[in-house]
Amino acid sequence: MRVGDNSILGREAVVDNREHSYSQAFKQIAKAVNSLLPLNNVLNSAAKSTAKALKAAGCSIMLLNPQREHLDIIAAYGLSDIYLRKGALKASKSLPEVLDGKMIAIFDVTQDKRAQYPEAAEMERISSVLAAPIPQKGEVIGEIRIYTREPRQFSQADKNFLATIADIVAIALEKTELYQVLKTEHEETVTQRRRLAETPKLPSSSLRPSSFGHSSEGEFAKLLDFYRIEWLYEPRSFPLAWQDNKVTEMFTPDFYLPELDLYIELTTLKQSLITEKNRKLRRLREVYPEINIKLLNKSDYLRLLAKYGYGHLGGTKVEGIDHILFSHTQIQRRVKALAKRISRDYVGRKLILIGILRGVICFMSDLMQHTTLPLTVDFMSISYYGTDNESAVKITKDLDTSIAGLDVLMVEDIVDTGMTLNYVLNHLASHNPASLRVCTLLDKRVRRLIDVPLDYIGFEIPDEFVVGYGLDYHGEYRNLPFIGALNPELIEDEGKK
C-alpha cells in the first residue's frame, strides 16, 4: 500500500500501521525508562525507538549546558561519529526557536539559514529535521531532533509523537536526578548517624580514652567496636569500704556493656592480680547485688563473645568485612519476631514458603523452624544474563510442586532494585496461588527501581553491599553467622551480579 493511496481502506491501513509503530516505540521507551539501566543506555534506546517509529534516519537528544550557551549531545542513533563531533552547537545559532519552546520543522537543512552546520548535514546526507523542545518544570532544558534522508513535510502526527517522546525523556532525566538526590540525602543521613553513634554520651575523656590502662583493654575495645557492641570505659566507680563515713576502698571496672548490662574487669594471667581482683569483685557483689560483673581474661572474653554469637569464627573468611550490620543474636531475635507474625497471620491457611537459591538458605532455615504452623517449602533458581542494552532474569530451576490454591509466602534474603522479585512474583502469580505475599530479611530500599510490595521486612539497610548469613560475594562469605558490609573498595564495577 502506498502512503499516498486515496482509498479509505488504504488510509486506514496507513494510520493503523503508524499507530502500531508508535505504540511499539512507547512500549520500548517506557520499559527502558522504568528499568535499572544507566541513563545513557535509556536515552540511546529512546533515540533508536523514536527514529524507527518515525522512519527517520537518525535521532539525537541534546541538553543545554548550565550556562545555556550550547547544546551537548547526550544520546544519538543513526548518526556518524563525524556528524556527532561536527562542533559545539551554539544555543543561539542552532534552531534557536526550539529553546523558546517551539517545535521546528526544516524541509531542507542544507539550504536553511537556521541550521548551524549545513555542510556537515549535506555530507551526512540529511535533508529534513524535526526538533522538539524537552520541557522540565516550565523551562526548556534541551531538545530532541530527528533527521531524514529524503526531504519530508512532517505531519501533525509526527510532531505530536515527537513532543510526547520529549516529555518522556524529561521524565527519565528527572527520575535520575531524583534518584541522585535521594541517594545523596541517604548517604548524608548514614554518615550523620555514624558520627552520632561515635559521639560519646558522657564526657569523652572517660569513655573513649586516647590510651588504655593496659594494652589488653585497647584490644578488647577494638573487638567490641568490630562487633558493634556498645561499650563505656571505666564509667563508674564503686565504693567498697568506709571508715567514719569516708570511702577507704573503691573499685572501677574497666568496661560496661549497656546491651548486655554487664561490667567487665579484664585481667591477665598473673595469679597475684587475679586473687586481688577476685576479692574486690566478691566485695562488690556483696555491696551491690544488682550489679552484673565478670572478671575475664582473653580466652574468657572470646568465649563470652562467642556465646552471644560474636566471634567463634575459626578460619572463616572475614577479611574484606568493613563493619558488622547485624550480629547473630540480632538476626535471630528479628527472625523469631517475623516467624511469630507469620504464624499468627497464616493460621488455618495452606502455607508454602518459596525461596530463591542460594542467598536465602540461612534465613529460610531459621524462619521455617520458628514458624509454628503446618507448612511446605520449595525453591527456585534464577540466573541473570545481560547484553549491552538489557539485563534480564531467567528461571533455571522452577518449583517442584504446584502452588495453585496455596497461600504463597515468597521468602527473600534481600530486595535491592526489585527486578528479581518483580519477575518472580509475576511468574508465581500466573500459577493461581490463593494468595501471594513477600517476606524479606533485608530491604535495600534506596536502590529500588521497581516498586514491589513487601509484607514482612527484617531490616532496612543503607546502600552497602552486604554478605554473611547466606549472602555472598562471588560465592564467598555465606557461612558468616552475622551480616556485614563489604569494604566498598573490594567491589568491582560490574556490580552485584
Ligand code: IMP
Ligand atoms: P534485585 O533484583 O536488584 O532486587 O536483587 C536481588 C538479588 O541480588 C538478591 O536476591 C541477591 O541475590 C542479590 N543482592 C543484591 N544486593 C546484595 C547484597 O548487598 N549482597 C548480596 N547479594 C545481593
Ligand code: MG
Ligand atoms: Mg536472592
